[in-house]
Amino acid sequence: MNYSINEISRLTKLSKYTLRYYEKEGLVPKIKRNSSGYRIYDEKDLEWLTFLLKVKETGMPIQTLKRFSRIMFNPKTIPERRKILLEHKQHIIQQQEKLQKSLDAIDKKFKKYDEIQRKSIEL
Amino acid sequence: MNYSINEISRLTKLSKYTLRYYEKEGLVPKIKRNSSGYRIYDEKDLEWLTFLLKVKETGMPIQTLKRFSRIMFNPKTIPERRKILLEHKQHIIQQQEKLQKSLDAIDKKFKKYDEIQRKSIEL
DNA sequence: ATGCACTTTAGAGTACACTCTAATGCAAGA
DNA sequence: TCTTGCATTAGAGTGTACTCTAAAGTGCAT
Structure with missing residues (x-):
């Protein structure tokens, strides 16, 4: 096609x-x-x-x-292509960790805001 | 400090x-x-x-x-800050999906390479 | 007080990944 | 054949996010 x-x-x-x-x-x-x-x-x-x-x-x-x-x-380059993709896979896994850390940091902020707002209501 | x-x-x-x-x-x-x-x-x-x-x-x-x-x-901006962070959270979730798709595509390539190499050994 | 390693600023330069322009050519319908 | 709307190219321009330069000031050990 x-x-x-x-x-x-x-x-x-x-x-x-x-x-x-x-x-x-x-x-x-x-x-x-x-x-x-x-x-x-x-x-x-x-x-x-x-x-x-x-x-x-x-x-x-x-x-x-x-x-x-x-x-x-070139079929002879399959080992090299495997190597490239394996390295990129490691990179993706690192990114997944970064995303998780970012998500955790955001959730921490949410908790902080909850705390501030809870305190302001207590008054 | x-x-x-x-x-x-x-x-x-x-x-x-x-x-x-x-x-x-x-x-x-x-x-x-x-x-x-x-x-x-x-x-x-x-x-x-x-x-x-x-x-x-x-x-x-x-x-x-x-x-x-x-x-x-400014404490008054907490709702706006929440909104920004919530939106970014959605964005992170979308990125996690992208990473997963990329990972799947790589694994598919690995399977293809396995197949090609299996076939070449059979000869 | 001299030297050296820091600091400041405005503004110039760089690298990347497009994005577009200008000049030109091809395809096909009225 | 003319017009419209595609395509081609080299090369210029754009936006982003730095990165650096030049000129000048500061701090502190010799």
Whole structure:
């Protein structure tokens, strides 16, 4: 199945500018073109973009995404890809801890506010 | 307890540049000065910076942090502060979902790699 | 009092990740 | 064939969040 840049933009919610920028920067592999030079994205490209967005959103660095994009069509690079993903998994776990700490700090504030308001009612 | 900008930089791991920038931008309230104009941070300032870093790191927008910093010494603003923090709590929960989705996508990749490597051994 | 390591400020510079512009070309319906 | 609406590119511009520079002042040990 093939897609125009417009369709991919709609499906990924990335602007056309961003899609072109990602290709220029090497975050996605070189996209096939039709005879007029228009981009033709295929299923694999869409799949990669979908995955890229998930891991990018959770903080995978641009450099790592470029690296992954460069090696992802070579079966010999599976060990390296595993390593990258394992590292990112550790990063996600650290983020989960940060979120929990932030949540705890917020709940502590709520308790403080409860206390202040309880005292003001006592008067 | 009072602290110099140097001590606060060490305690918060923010650079002195950043600490001055946060004050200029209103992310922290105006810091007291000694007779020479040097900043003197107190316990409250440190407490706010510690909290700010936790929620900033989990994506609370700068504008919201500025707002919070502006109202946080007025007890009448507790309901507004509660509202801000409740909204951020929702945001954190959404991020937790994103992290989980990213984690699931990574585990799917691992399974795919296992499959490919299993098949190559079978030959 | 001299030196050195701090501090201050306004404002300039940087890095990142887009975001857009301008010039140009292709596709297709009236 | 003309017009409208797509596409292409190189390269310029934007917004955010710092990060640093330059010039000047302060504190304190030698």
